[in-house]
Every structure is written in structure tokens, then in C-alpha cells.
Amino acid sequence: RDDPQAAYTAYTKALCHRWTFVQRTIPGISELFRPLEDAIRRCFLPAIIGRQISDTERDLFTLPVRLGGLGISNPVEGSEFEFQASVKITDNLKELIIGQESSLDGYQ
Numbered sequence: 293r294d295d296p297q298a299a300y301t302a303y304t305k306a307l308c309h310r311w312t313f314v315q316r317t318i319p320g321i322s323e324l325f326r327p328l329e330d331a332i333r334r335c336f337l338p339a340i341i342g343r344q345i346s347d348t349e350r351d352l353f354t355l356p357v358r359l360g361g362l363g364i365s366n367p368v369e370g371s372e373f374e375f376q377a378s379v380k381i382t383d384n385l386k387e388l389i390i391g392q393e394s395s396l397d398g399y400q
Contacts, residue, residue: 296340303336304363315371316378325367332364 311328315321337353338344345353354369355361 296342299336300340300362308365308367311367312374315367315374317375319375320372322368322371325371329366329368332367337364 311325315325333345333350337350350366352360353362353364354366356363
């Protein structure tokens with residue numbers, strides 16, 4: 293409450309990345325992030341905004357800053373996307389490891 297900009301910076305530059313790692317590595321855990329989303333919505337955002345927020349405002353705050361939001365994602369909604377993106381981006385590496393390949397030639 294004393295320094296909302298510092299709290300916002302700490303959240304966007306450090307704290308949210310801790311659970312993003314978990315989201316990217318464990319499938320099917322979206323609902324486990326519900327208490328976290330509740331804390332973000334009912335405690336964190338009101339503390340930095342100075343008042344309670346509506347559902348529409350919460351949706352707006354998930355948008356990136358370049359689109360007028362705050363970049364404060366909903367961990368429940370983003371969990372499955374993060375996992376699927378991780379699976380897709382590491383698929384070639386996984387295949388190389390399984391096949392015991394020693395070269396990345398032919399994979400781009």
C-alpha cells in the first residue's frame with residue numbers, strides 16, 4: 293500500500309515467473325492456481341489500484357501493457373497454455389534425447 297509501483301514491479305519481474313515455471317512443467321494443474329488468482333484479484337490488485345475491481349477490469353489488467361493492460365495474467369486461465377507451449381517448443385529436443393542423437397542438424 294505504501295509503494296504500489298514497487299509491488300507491481302516485483303510482481304511482474306519476479307514473482308509471477310515462479311509459478312510460470314511450474315505451469316510449464318506440470319500438466320492439468322489449472323485449478324490449483326485458483327487460490328492464487330483469488331489473492332491477486334482480491335488483495336494484490338486492490339492494493340495497487342486503491343479500490344476493489346470488477347470482472348471487466350480484471351480482464352483488462354491481464355492484457356499486455358502495450359494494449360492498455362497491466363500484464364498481470366490470470367494463472368488459472370494461463371496454466372494449460374503455458375504447458376502446451378512448453379511441450380511444443382521442447383518437442384524436437386525431447387525426440388533427440390529419446391533417440392540419443394548427438395547433433396541438432398536437420399532440426400530448426
